Amino acid sequence: MKRILLIVTGGIAAYKALELVRLATKADIGVTAVLTRSGAQFVTPLSLQALTGSKVYQDLFSLTDESEMGHIELSRAADLVVVAPATADILAKMTAGLADDLASTLLLATDKPVLVAPAMNVRMWQHPATSANMATLIQRGVLVVEPDEGPMACGEYGPGRLAEPPAIFAAIQAALNKGPLRGRHAIVTSGPTHEPIDPVRFIANRSSGKQGHAIASALAALGARVTLISGPVSLPDPPGLTTIHVETAREMQSAVQAALPADIAVCAAAVGDWRTATEAGQKIKKGGGAPPSLALAENPDILAGISAPGPQRPRLVVGFAAETEKLEEHAATKRARKGCDWLVANNVGGTGIMGGNENEVLLLTETDSAHWDRMNKLAVAQRLAAKIGDYFK
Structure with missing residues (x-):
């Protein structure tokens, strides 16, 4: 069975992560979830645990978790690391190599492919800092599911909406299956x-x-x-x-x-x-x-x-x-x-x-x-x- 490590960060679109988990498990792809502190403001650990069928990880300094698995093993136990939604903050941390919580530490420690699905306000998405961060990440080999364009919760309109779960799941399948250009x-x-x-x-x-x-x-x-x-x-x-x-x-x-x-x-x-x-x-x-x-x-x-x-x-x-x-x-x-x-x-x-x-x-x-x-x-x-x-x- 293929497995993904799903990192859910903060943002109103975090609820879409639940649908993404459902699509993955229905396709017999195992999911281990990591929920950031801000992500927990929008979805609960219990919801993710019920859909993944396994423990949801949140705390970098949990002694129990460290003795059972540890952040190094957790970062490398899956075939693919997925960040959805990926906020401007987590993208900046990935670019700078910061590791001040469980999610950013896992992303720095992993040796597996990483796929991100950004979601943020249109001005944040179009800010030169975010554009530069995205350019750096793609040069490092990070896979990206581009955000959609449309109305936002803040009342503005433009690119920055989290891509729909089926689109993100298609990218996950392509990454796990090596994609349509395999062998070319x-x-x-x-x-x-x-x-x-x-x-x-x-x-x-x-x-x-x-x-x-x-x-x-x-x-x-x-x-x-x-x-x-x-x-x-x-x-x-x-x-x-x-x-x-x-x-x-x-x-x-x-x-x-x-x-x-x-x-x-x-x-x-x-x-x-x-x-x-x-x-x-x-x-x-x-x-x-x-x-x-x-x-x-x-x-x-x-x-x-x-x-x-x-x-x-x-x-x-x-x-x-x-x-x-x-x-x-x-x-x-x-x-x-x-x-x-x-x-x-x-x-x-x-x-x-x-x-x-x-x-x-x-x-x-x-x-x-x-x-x-x-x-x-x-x-x-x-x-x-x-x-x-x-x-x-």
């Missing part, structure tokens, strides 16, 4: 490339790698074996997948070719279009006259290369296009020119897109197009990964 190999490129001018200067762009890294983690969460090929970024390597570090476009091309064969290729990297034709062996010095001219050479087209017909072409190739004008027109032209199956286009002329935590994209497939409103890059990654999962079903 995905290659994801991410970040910028740095094309050297001389030993201290290079040609680059503003890509942070946040979107590509989030996509790699989201595909891994659905069971794919992921090879992430990353240009120079300041992000940590996502856990649970293989990361290959490169610097230039030519190095990225070689790494992509070496990683084949693959079922899926997501080319999210902002690969430099040009490099200097000749790299100076020493730092170019100012001589008091006119600045030196740089002769440029075109870099290899990684997306077009992997999209070309052949025995090693992935079954699904997804390209990215960063545009500053005529988004739909340029995206459609690029998809046809490159030969990829899908193309994710975004207008990077907007504030906070290139290098930021949010994205607003247009997805073009073989048959249709869809505009996704501006959202956290984590949400974009999960939505794209889910669509890829559906494709392979």
Whole structure:
């Protein structure tokens, strides 16, 4: 029997945890519940105990509990740790590595996958601190069930409502069963490339790698074996997948070719279009006259290369296009020119897109197009990964 450790934190939506337990037990998934002090203001330990059929844990310093199981064993006895609802407070504690109560201590001590279902006021969900925390958690491999949009108990409207129990339960089943991409190999490129001018200067762009890294983690969460090929970024390597570090476009091309064969290729990297034709062996010095001219050479087209017909072409190739004008027109032209199956286009002329935590994209497939409103890059990654999962079903 699969088992989950369910952590119920404070929030008006805590009552939905009871329905989540019912769905899990009906599917023969064992549930051990942990209830925080604030969570107990909304649901009772007795309710959770009646539905789980086992003791509900609340106190970090219970000597009886420590002698029987201990917080270390409790944190590792299940196949999956689920936090639902997950408040802004518990997400901040997870990000900072705090451990001042039983729930946060278990989350810090566990070596099992963690899934969170956030629920909070719309302003709290959209606050830069929460956005940054979510971005950090996804980079660490935490699975997320995005909150719904709608009216809230406080009277406001917007994203932040806890996802409905069936949606959370579907994510739990995918995590326990390794998801719809189990057995598939995905290659994801991410970040910028740095094309050297001389030993201290290079040609680059503003890509942070946040979107590509989030996509790699989201595909891994659905069971794919992921090879992430990353240009120079300041992000940590996502856990649970293989990361290959490169610097230039030519190095990225070689790494992509070496990683084949693959079922899926997501080319999210902002690969430099040009490099200097000749790299100076020493730092170019100012001589008091006119600045030196740089002769440029075109870099290899990684997306077009992997999209070309052949025995090693992935079954699904997804390209990215960063545009500053005529988004739909340029995206459609690029998809046809490159030969990829899908193309994710975004207008990077907007504030906070290139290098930021949010994205607003247009997805073009073989048959249709869809505009996704501006959202956290984590949400974009999960939505794209889910669509890829559906494709392979």
